[in-house]
Structure formats: structure tokens, C-alpha cells
Amino acid sequence: MASPKRVVIIGGGISGLSAAFALYERAGNDNAPLQCTVVEGQDRFGGKIVTHHRDGLIMEGGPDSFLTTKPAGLALCEKLGLTSQLINTKTENAHTFTYSKGRLRQFPQGLIAMVPTKVGPLFRSGVLSWPGIVRMGADWIIPRRPRTKDEETLAEFFSRRLGSEAFNRLIEPLVSGIYAGDANELSVDATFPQLVELERKYGSLIKGAVAMQRARSSHGPTTTARTLFTTLRGGLGDLIGSLEDRLSGAGVSLCRGTNVQAVQAAGSGPGPPYRIELEGGDRLEAEAVILATPAYVSAEFLRPFDEPAALALDGIPYASTMTISMVFPEPAVKSLIRGYGFVVPRIENRSLIAATWSSMKWAERAPVGQCLVRCYLGGRGREPLLDLDDTELTERARRELETIAGIQSLPLHVEVYRWPRAMPQYTRGHRERVRHIRERVARHPGLYVTGAAYDGIGIPDCIRDAEQTAAKLSAYLWDRVS
Ligand SMILES: Cc1cc2nc3c(=O)[nH]c(=O)nc-3n(C[C@H](O)[C@H](O)[C@H](O)COP(=O)(O)OP(=O)(O)OC[C@H]3O[C@@H](n4cnc5c(N)ncnc54)[C@H](O)[C@@H]3O)c2cc1C
Numbered sequence: 001m002a003s004p005k006r007v008v009i010i011g012g013g014i015s016g017l018s019a020a021f022a023l024y025e026r027a028g029n030d031n032a033p034l035q036c037t038v039v040e041g042q043d044r045f046g047g048k049i050v051t052h053h054r055d056g057l058i059m060e061g062g063p064d065s066f067l068t069t070k071p072a073g074l075a076l077c078e079k080l081g082l083t084s085q086l087i088n089t090k091t092e093n094a095h096t097f098t099y100s101k102g103r104l105r106q107f108p109q110g111l112i113a114m115v116p117t118k119v120g121p122l123f124r125s126g127v128l129s130w131p132g133i134v135r136m137g138a139d140w141i142i143p144r145r146p147r148t149k150d151e152e153t154l155a156e157f158f159s160r161r162l163g164s165e166a167f168n169r170l171i172e173p174l175v176s177g178i179y180a181g182d183a184n185e186l187s188v189d190a191t192f193p194q195l196v197e198l199e200r201k202y203g204s205l206i207k208g209a210v211a212m213q214r215a216r217s218s219h220g221p222t223t224t225a226r227t228l229f230t231t232l233r234g235g236l237g238d239l240i241g242s243l244e245d246r247l248s249g250a251g252v253s254l255c256r257g258t259n260v261q262a263v264q265a266a267g268s269g270p271g272p273p274y275r276i277e278l279e280g281g282d283r284l285e286a287e288a289v290i291l292a293t294p295a296y297v298s299a300e301f302l303r304p305f306d307e308p309a310a311l312a313l314d315g316i317p318y319a320s321t322m323t324i325s326m327v328f329p330e331p332a333v334k335s336l337i338r339g340y341g342f343v344v345p346r347i348e349n350r351s352l353i354a355a356t357w358s359s360m361k362w363a364e365r366a367p368v369g370q371c372l373v374r375c376y377l378g379g380r381g382r383e384p385l386l387d388l389d390d391t392e393l394t395e396r397a398r399r400e401l402e403t404i405a406g407i408q409s410l411p412l413h414v415e416v417y418r419w420p421r422a423m424p425q426y427t428r429g430h431r432e433r434v435r436h437i438r439e440r441v442a443r444h445p446g447l448y449v450t451g452a453a454y455d456g457i458g459i460p461d462c463i464r465d466a467e468q469t470a471a472k473l474s475a476y477l478w479d480r481v482s
Contacts, residue, residue, distance in 0.1 A: 004033035005477045006286040008276050010260045010301070012040030013047025015451040015462045016292030017243040018076060022470035024250045025079075032478045036252045037284060039276070041259040045244055048422060048452075049459075051237030052325075052415060056367035058235045059325040061417035063459060064356065064374065065089075065229040065236075070460035072467065074230070080242045085234065088227040089340065093360045097342035099350070099404050100127050100169055104342055107170075112209035113195060114174055116166070127169050135163030137206070144203040151428050154183040154191060161205050173343035177354045179457065180319040180379035180423045182346075190426035231362060236459075258282075263289055263301040265444060273446055288446035288473055292466070294318065295424060295453035302441070309440035312433050316453050318421035320386050321378040324397050325358075325415040328371045332409035337371065342404065351377050351385055352400045370412065375401070380425060390416045424453040448473055 007023060009016045020038050027034035044050070048062035066073040077083055097104040108125040110118030122133055139161045145152075152160070154175055158167040172183050179186060189196055198208030232238045248254055262277040266285075276284040291298040299313035341356040356374045359366040366372040375397040378385050385393065394414050401407040434454045441449050450469040452462050 002033060004035040005288070006272060006284075007034065007036045007288045007290070007473065007477070008274070008284050008286040009036065009038045009290045009292055010263070010276070011047065011292035011294075011297075011451065012038050012042075012045040012254070012256060013292060013451070013462075014049055014240070014459055015047075015466045016040070016290070017045060017240065017247065018463045019290050019292055019450055019466035019470050019473075020247050020252050021076070021079075021243055022467040023474060024247065024252060026470060026474040028250070030474075030478060032474070034477075037286075038247070038252060038254050039258055039260050039278065039284075040254075040256040043257040045254065045256060046237065046240035048419065049236050049240050050417070051235030053235070054413070054415075057325075057327060057370070057372060057413070058365050059372065059415050060231075060235060060358075060374070061323055061325075061415070062419065062422075063236060064358065064362075065231040066459040068226040068228060068230050070456075070458065070464070072464040073460035074226070076463050077232075077239065080239070080246060082232060082239065082242055085232045085238065086226075086230045087233050087363060088225075089229055089361050090363065091227065093339055093357075094227075095339040097339055098127060098169070098173055099342055099344045099348055104404060106339070107343075111170075112213050113198070114171055114192075115162075115195070115198075115205045115209040116170065117206060117209050117213060128165055132163060132165030132169070136166040138163070139204050139206045142204070144199050147200070152188050153428060154186045154188050157188040157195070158183075161199065168347050169345055172347075173345040173354070176346060176379055177343050177376070179425065180321045180353060180376075181425050182380040185317075185380065185425060185427045187426055187428045187430050190430035233364065260301070262304070263291075265305045265447075273444075286446075288448070288477060290448045290450055290469060290473065292449075292451050294421065294451065296421065298449055298451075298453075306440055306444065309437055312437045312440065313449075313453075315433050316430070317380075317425045317427060319378070319380040319423040319425055320383050320418075320420045321353075321376065321422055322385065322393065322419060323417045324375040324377065324394055325417075326373045326375065326394075326398070326401075326411035327366060327413040328373060328407065328409050328411055330369050330371050333371050333373075333407055336406045337373075341374075344404070350400055350404075351382065351396050352404070353377060353379050355401065355405075373401070373407075373411075378419075379423075386418060386420060390414075424457060426457075446473075446476060 050061040052059045096107045105125050108121040116122050158171045202208035259279045264275040266273050272285045272287045274286045274289045295313040295316040299310040303310035337357045340361040343354045344350045344352050354376045358372040358374045448469045450466050
């Protein structure tokens with residue numbers, strides 16, 4: 001039997017672990033000998049995914065759920081035998097609020113792909129003024145933009161089509177909740193290409209959204225048992241735990257608490273093409289390496305042997321965020337919290353980006369008699385918040401909960417999670433930057449990059465990209481077409 005191919009995956013977040021899982025599946029299917037090591041710098045796997053259990057509470061420090069419309073997340077859960085553990089959002093509370101002009105207002109029903117399609121709910125919500133609604137309606141007649149023009153930012157695209165009020169009050173807070181970004185920087189082509197396509201196809205976002213809705217209804221009532229977002233009964237940490245179990249059971253070496261310090265291309269001499277230097281002086285050798293680290297870390301690994309790739313990776317900016325889980329006695333907040341929570345438009349000048357009433361959105365997040373609230377703060381342009389200590393940060397979030405939702409009670413328990421340089425920002429030129437990075441990296445056989453920095457920041461996007469990377473790598477190692 002041929003000697004096993006050695007692969008080192010650097011970074012044990014969802015991208016690195018799913019790449020390892022996909023690679024092992026492929027190797028197992030083809031009886032191809034493989035020796036894989038995942039090296040993670042922190043003393044736990046999961047990266048941005050971290051679930052904390054305490055006294056009957058299930059608190060998510062990073063993501064709390066994933067989209068079901070992108071299949072890779074559900075499919076991975078299926079392979080791991082976790083499907084029965086997936087839970088839906090509580091449908092009885094299915095509405096969200098936005099903080100607008102001094103109070104919480106229900107987000108209008110009838111948004112399709114973020115685009116409002118019904119005037120009635122929009123008017124009743126009070127989120128937009130009449131002139132704002134009329135301006136938004138002009139989207140029906142504003143001509144489509146010629147293809148040849150420069151890439152637009154999200155702010156330019158939505159303000160041009162729907163008007164600045166609709167952009168600032170409806171679209172911006174939704175976008176901030178996803179990217180923690182500044183819509184004046186984010187590229188619409190890189191973040192919402194489907195909306196650019198809607199304009200191209202229908203000449204109007206509203207027309208396109210209505211057509212999408214008709215197409216959906218013409219397929220008859222949906223039979224899917226899943227809500228738009230799902231999570232695991234015990235929290236998303238169970239996805240990581242399950243991947244760890246399966247990988248170690250398959251013989252993958254999982255090495256944590258060890259930072260990789262450098263990757264060296266060994267050149268054309270004998271021996272494998274890559275040497276991976278670990279902190280503490282150990283070293284690994286491998287025929288192939290996957291960099292599943294944030295872009296700015298991957299840049300440092302690549303710099304010694306591909307400066308242009310490193311420069312392009314450095315060109316991907318990151319936003320810093322924080323989440324604060326607070327537990328309140330239920331009687332003190334019961335009358336104040338409705339729906340799943342609220343978002344805060346940037347023009348309201350608050351520290352909160354959003355707050356989720358986690359125990360209203362998901363079952364079994366808090367023991368009976370307690371409410372779990374998750375505050376989301378920071379984002380692009382609000383980095384100084386990170387300098388506050390936990391007490392100041394918590395007090396700021398609590399005061400905003402008081403102003404916005406009327407919560408005066410003090411929390412029974414608080415957990416603060418800080419995420420410096422956590423969210424890659426797909427700014428103008430992102431798609432071209434990623435194309436260039438992939439083209440440069442492809443010049444080094446057996447070297448790959450994957451992760452949230454490239455083609456989608458959501459968990460299903462990361463899993464899909466990791467699986468595609470594993471397919472390319474196995475084709476390279478075992479000379480098959482993927
Ligand atoms: C607060 C927050 C909320 C979010 N909410 C959602 C949500 O609800 N739904 C959703 O789909 N997505 C959400 N996201 C996005 C999603 O969680 C991330 O994009 C995704 O988890 C990134 O996974 P990754 O493996 O690519 O990167 P990471 O999770 O960052 O993993 C990279 C790993 O590399 C390791 N590493 C770095 N340097 C080294 C080194 N030198 N040596 C070894 N290891 C190293 C890191 O320690 C880390 O574990 C959220 C993100 C944040 C921060």
C-alpha cells in the first residue's frame with residue numbers, strides 16, 4: 001500500500017474542521033491513505049463558534065444559528081447524525097423589531113430578500129415616512145443601471161433603487177446584523193449578488209421580489225419543516241464537538257493550544273513541499289496544507305514565498321464585535337420583550353447593533369423563570385468600544401436596553417465575549433481580490449486557502465467552501481478530477 005499523504009490544516013474553526021471531515025470522507029471512499037493533522041492555536045476547537053452551558057442556560061458567544069436556505073449546514077448535520085437535534089425558531093414569536101425614531105417598531109411583514117413588497121405593513125410599521133415610501137416605490141420606474149458601470153457599495157445600490165430613507169431605516173440595520181459592517185464600504189456584488197441580478201433581470205428590485213414570491217407560491221404550499229434559521233438543541237458547540245469526535249475516531253490528529261508560526265515551501269528538492277513550524281519549536285512536514293485561518297493570519301504564512309498573495313489577503317479588512325449574554329428574571333422583563341428581538345439602524349447612533357431575546361427565539365435556552373438576552377455590539381467604525389472593560393461595556397449595553405426596550409432590572413448573570421478582527425468585510429473590489437488570491441495560491445501546488453474571508457461569512461458558506469477545497473485537494477493528492 002502506498003505511504004499515506006500528509007495534510008496539515010491550520011485553523012480549527014468550522015472551516016478547518018469541515019475541510020478535514022470532507023477530506024477524510026473522500027479518502028475513505030477511495031481507499032486512499034491519508035494522514036491529516038488539524039492545528040489550532042486556541043485551547044479549544046470551533047473558532048467563532050463557542051457555546052457556554054451554565055445552570056440550565058445555553059449561551060452562544062459567537063453565532064447562534066445558521067441559514068437553512070443554504071444546504072451545506074443541514075447536509076453536514078445529517079452526515080454527523082445531528083438532524084434530530086436541529087431545532088426551529090419558535091414560530092409563535094416570529095417577528096422582529098427595529099429601533100426607529102425613539103421607539104421599537106415592528107419590522108414590516110412582506111420583505112422578500114430584504115426588499116419590501118407590501119405598502120400596508122410598511123405604512124403601519126411607521127418605520128418610513130410617506131415621502132420615504134413614495135420614493136421607495138419609484139424603484140418600479142427607475143431604469144436599470146448599465147452593466148459597464150463600476151461596482152457599487154450597498155449604500156449606493158439601495159439608496160439609488162429604494163431611496164436613502166428606506167436604505168438607512170430598513171436595509172442598513174439588516175446588513176449590519178450580518179456583516180457588522182459599514183454599508184458605505186461593503187460591495188453589493190460581493191455581499192448580495194442575487195439582488196444585483198434581480199435588478200438586471202427585472203429592472204426593479206420590487207418587481208423582482210414580487211416575481212420571486214409568485215414563483216414560490218406557484219410551487220404550492222412549502223412542505224419544508226424548517227424555519228429560515230436553525231440551531232442545535234444543545235447549542236452550536238455540539239456541531240464542533242461532533243466533528244471533533246468523528247475526526248479523532250477516523251484517526252485525524254487534532255492538535256490544539258498550538259499556534260503555527262510559519263509555513264515554509266521546501267522547494268523542488270527531495271521531501272514534501274511544505275514544512276510547518278509550530279510554537280515550541282516542533283515542526284510538521286506535509287504534501288499539502290490548507291490555511292483555514294483569518295485572511296490576515298494566512299497573509300503572514302504566505303508572505304515569505306508569495307508577497308502578492310499576502311498583500312491581497314491584507315487587503316481584506318475585518319470588523320470587531322462583542323456579544324453580551326444577560327440573564328434577567330422573567331417577571332421583570334416579560335411585558336417588555338416581544339418577538340425575537342430588535343435591530344438598531346446606524347443613524348440612531350447607539351452602541352447596540354441588535355439584541356436577540358434568545359429564550360423567546362429558541363426553546364430551552366434558559367431555565368423556567370429566566371429570560372436570556374443577547375446583545376450584539378461593535379462593528380466597523382465602532383472599534384473603540386473594545387477598549388471598554390467588561391463592566392463598562394455591560395453597563396452601556398444595559399442602559400441601551402433600558403432606553404430602547406424599557407428593561408430596568410439588573411441582570412442576574414452576564415457573559416461578555418469579545419471578537420477582535422472577527423468579521424471579514426467584503427468591500428468594493430472583494431470578488432476581484434479573492435480571484436487574485438486564489439490564482440496566486442494555485443501557483444503553489446498543494447496549498448489552499450479556505451474560510452469566511454472569501455466567498456461567504458455564514459456557517460453554511462464556510463462549510464461549502466471547505467468541502468470544495470477538500471475536493472480540489474483530494475484531486476491533487478490522488479490525481480483525480482474533482
Ligand atoms: C459574534 C458573531 C456572530 C456570528 N453570527 C453568525 C450566525 O448567527 N450565523 C452564521 O452563519 N454565521 C455567524 N457568524 C459568522 C461565522 O460564525 C464565522 O464566519 C465562521 O464561524 C468562521 O469560521 P472559520 O473557520 O472560517 O474561522 P474561525 O472561526 O475564525 O476559525 C479560524 C481558526 O484559526 C485559528 N488560528 C488563527 N491563527 C492561528 C495560528 N497561527 N495557528 C493555529 N491556529 C490559528 C483560530 O484560533 C480559529 O480557531 C458570526 C460571527 C461572529 C463573530
